Amino acid sequence: MPRRRSRAACGPPRTPAGCSRGAAAVRRTSAARSSAAARLPARRRQPSVKATIERYKKANSDTTNSGTVAEVNAQHYQQESAKLRQTISSLQNSNRTLVGDAIHTMTLRDLKQLEARLEKGIAKIRARKNELLYAEVEYMQKREMDLQSDNMYLRSKVAENNERGQPSVNMMGAPSTSEYDHMAPYDSRNFLQVNIMQQPQHYSHQLQPTTLQLGYIYKQLSFLVCT
Template sequence: MKEPAAASPGSGGSGSVGAEKIGRGKIEIKRIENTTNRQVTFCKRRNGLLKKAYELSVLCDAEVALIVFSSRGRLYEYSNNSVKATIERYKKANSDTSNSSTVAEINAQHYQQESAKLKLQITNLQNSNRTLGGENITTMSHRDLKQLEGRLDKGLGKIRARKNELLFAEIEYMQRREMELQNDNMYLKSKVAESERGLQTVNMMGAASTSEYVQNMVHYDPRNLLQFNIMQQPQYYPEQEDRKAFISEER
């Protein structure tokens, strides 16, 4: 005959009794009314939680901090580094996250405001340009037209002054350029004159040496050369042949 199952540590003496534990069945999670049973369960679960925290920090190389206060106000803590350091790190991470979102919102609002200002400025500039071009003046009053005329006169005065300033600067530049070109021209003329004098000297020296060479040369006449060649040719006489024949017969 089987004995009745023992009451679980979470079962109390009053009506708030937890579900009975049969084998590896689940236990109903709710407050344990019995003080003794609640204290025993706290000790067991606390030790198991500390063990799990230690295993998590070792196996996964995680920074773990565990803080537990009992119902009586007693503190139990565990940390593989430092509880205070881990809490400060948590505060910083949480602050950075909130600050980053806040900064993003502030930047978005700032950009929207700047965009609206730029759009308004563009619209005003476009209207002003149309007015200066003679457009959109039908609805303007006499006072506004007078002010516009004054602005245009003032602008034209500035334009003329700037145009004259540029014109004078251009004239001054052209005058300086003219002086530079004149100086360059004078320099080139001096170089040309110097070159011409050098050529005249070379021509004079060449003419003197040529005349001396001509004086020392023998006058060349093709007829004299032909006459000289004729005189140098051997003369043929028939008597010489007869003499040679006579000498050969005697031998």
């Protein structure tokens, strides 16, 4: 029969304080081991199988998504290019119908609609042309007033020269000062009689006397510049 150890040989009985100290020592040992493992070089730590599988899944999913986006973009561009080709074709057909090249397949109703569109366009074009003509006429009338004021200034200068007794020089067939004084003043209303609805042959008879007067004015201007 084995002999029982005495209570003194087994050591003193464990108290709650001794148990807590033992647990603290165990925790310190495990913490030291974990810190030592963390301080190991990275090449010695082998990745886990789960992390490898997760990285493989992520790389595979990225490749699939990039391929899907490229295919979607290609389909979108193909659809847009098809729409643009259809639009260009319709515009070309419309232009051919407007110039009368592709009307052999049009019905009577389509021809009437095309005629109405062309009439509206022609009316707008004529209105714009008339606006430009009126603007040009207004500019010419303003220019006429400026020329009249210049003509009056030149007449006053000629009269001053005559009063001072300066001899008049007849250059380039220009009329003398006495003839110039007796000349009828230039009336621009005979020159600017613009009527849009008249035919061009009516203007030839109206421009003959004023053209002669302008010739005399230009000769007199050249005479004054030379003097």
